[in-house]
Structures are given as structure tokens and as C-alpha cells.
Amino acid sequence: MNAHSGHAGHDHDHGHHDEDEGGHGTLKGYVTGFVLAAILTAIPFWLVMDKVFPSSRTTALVILAFAAVQIVVHIVYFLHLDARSESGWNMLALIFTLVLVVITLSGSIWIMYHLNSNMMPVSTHDMRNMP
Incomplete structure (x- = not known):
């Protein structure tokens, strides 16, 4: 009996899962996440620097909305958390x-x-x- 006989039926394809199967993301996924995160950072920066909204309260609420969307982007594209994982x-x-x-x-x-x-x-x- 060899050392690997106790692992019958064990998946030897460690770490080579597709993104849809809950594995690690692809380069395309990371680049998409990075681009979205950069855009979601640049837009609030522009809103503040150009004083797009006359009210600071409105600006703060819009920035908070962008922050919430950016959190979702980070969770999906970088942490790979979704309803299907585990x-x-x-x-x-x-x-x-x-x-x-x-x-x-x-x-x-x-x-x-x-x-x-x-x-x-x-x-x-x-x-x-x-x-």
C-alpha cells in the first residue's frame, strides 16, 4: 500500500478552480475590480474639489453612497465573497x-x-x- 492510497477520490487539483466555483479570481477580475475602485475613488474626489453640490451635507451623502458601492466592489472582486461561497x-x-x-x-x-x-x-x- 503506497502513501497516496488513503486519498482515494481526493481532488488533486489544488487551487485550480474556476472563479465561478469559489476559487481565486482571474487577472481580468482583479483588473475590473481595480478600475471600478479607482473610478469610485476619483468621482468623490472630483465632487469635493470642484464643489459640485452647493450643500456639504449633499456632498457627504453622495460620498457615503460611493463608499458603500466601493465596499461591495472590494468584497466581490478582491475578497471573492458571494452568496455561493462556502x-x-x-x-x-x-x-x-x-x-x-x-x-x-x-x-x-x-x-x-x-x-x-x-x-x-x-x-x-x-x-x-x-x-
Whole structure:
């Protein structure tokens, strides 16, 4: 009995899966992801530099939208996560992580906002009128 007889039926084609089968991406996929990421970076830069929108709030919301799209591009083209990879467990873990990050960030911002508005130091005018 040789050393490889215990691996009967084992796939010896390590790391040579097609992109559709959950393997590593192709050069075309990486270049596509890079081009999309560069475009999704250049457009918000242009929006800010040329002051396309009169309101800074509108500019910030558009930049956040571009950032969300860029996150999706990175996840699909560079991390190769989709609903099919590992029976969807990777995507489920990613969604769970995103929910926790949103809860943590929104909770932190909420707490800091309320601390700022409720715990502001007393102004000098109010200090002079204190007994």
C-alpha cells in the first residue's frame, strides 16, 4: 500500500478552480475590480474639489453612497465573497459583522452627541450668576 492510497477520490487539483466555483479570481477580475475602485475613488474626489453640490451635507451623502458601492466592489472582486461561497456562510458572517459595526458606530455617535449636548461646560456668563 503506497502513501497516496488513503486519498482515494481526493481532488488533486489544488487551487485550480474556476472563479465561478469559489476559487481565486482571474487577472481580468482583479483588473475590473481595480478600475471600478479607482473610478469610485476619483468621482468623490472630483465632487469635493470642484464643489459640485452647493450643500456639504449633499456632498457627504453622495460620498457615503460611493463608499458603500466601493465596499461591495472590494468584497466581490478582491475578497471573492458571494452568496455561493462556502454555502453562504461567508456572506452570513459578513452581514452579521456589518450589523455589529453599524450598531457600534451608531451607538457611539449617539452617545457622543448626547454627551456633548447634555454635558457642555457652563458658560462664563452663567458662572458669574452662580451663588
